[in-house]
Amino acid sequence: MTSAEKKELATEFLSEFEDPDPVRLATMTANDFEWKVMTNMPGMPPVKGHEGLKTLAKGIKTMMPGGLGLKIETILCEGDRCAVQAESNTTAANGKKYNNRYHFDIRFDGDKIAEVREYCDTNHAREVFFSK
Numbered sequence: 001m002t003s004a005e006k007k008e009l010a011t012e013f014l015s016e017f018e019d020p021d022p023v024r025l026a027t028m029t030a031n032d033f034e035w036k037v038m039t040n041m042p043g044m045p046p047v048k049g050h051e052g053l054k055t056l057a058k059g060i061k062t063m064m065p066g067g068l069g070l071k072i073e074t075i076l077c078e079g080d081r082c083a084v085q086a087e088s089n090t091t092a093a094n095g096k097k098y099n100n101r102y103h104f105d106i107r108f109d110g111d112k113i114a115e116v117r118e119y120c121d122t123n124h125a126r127e128v129f130f131s132k
Contacts, residue, residue, distance in 0.1 A: 001111050003077040010082045010106050011072055013113055018067040020057035026050040030112040039122040043130075063129055064090050064098065082106045096128045 001009070013028045035047040035056065047056045060068065069090035076083045084104040092098045105117040 001108065005111075006077045006082050006106075006108055007075045009108075009111075009113065010075060010077070010084055010104075013106075014070060014072060014084065014086065014104065017060060017070060020053075020060050022050070022054040022057045025053045025057065028113055029053065030109045030114040033112075033114060035116040035118065037118045037120070037122065041122050041126060044122075063093055065093055066090055070102075080108045082108075092128050094129070098125075098128045100124050 009028060013025070016025055016028075029050065031049065033047075033049055033053065035052070037044045047053065067090060068088050070086050070088050072084060072086045074083075074085040082104075084102075084106060086102045086104065088098060088100045088102070090098050100120050103119040105115075105119070106113055107115040
C-alpha cells in the first residue's frame with residue numbers, strides 16, 4: 001500500500017466509529033488485530049481480533065449513542081505506520097459532554113490494519129463514563 005492508500009484506510013477506519021459496524025471494521029483489519037488504549041487505568045484491556053471489535057462497537061454505541069463525533073486533524077504515514085491526531089465532540093449516554101483529544105498510532109500489515117495504539121486523556125474518559 002502507498003502512504004496515500006494507508007491514509008485513506010486509516011481515515012475510513014476511524015470514521016467508521018461514528019456508527020461502528022463490526023462487519024465493516026473486520027474488512028479493514030487483520031485477523032490478529034489489536035487495539036490498546038495506552039493507559040494504566042483498570043478495566044481497559046486490549047481489544048483483540050474481530051470478536052473484540054464487536055464488543056468495542058457495541059460499547060461505543062451504548063456509551064455514545066449519537067456517535068463519537070470524531071474530527072480527524074492530521075495524518076502522517078511512513079513505512080507501515082500512520083500517526084493520526086483527532087478530537088471527539090459528543091454527548092455521552094449519561095448526558096455528560098465528551099470532548100477528548102487523541103493520537104492514534106496505526107500499524108499496517110499489508111493492506112490491513114494490524115494494530116491501533118490510542119493515546120488520549122484517559123482521566124477525562126473516566127470522569128465522563130465511569131464516575132458518578
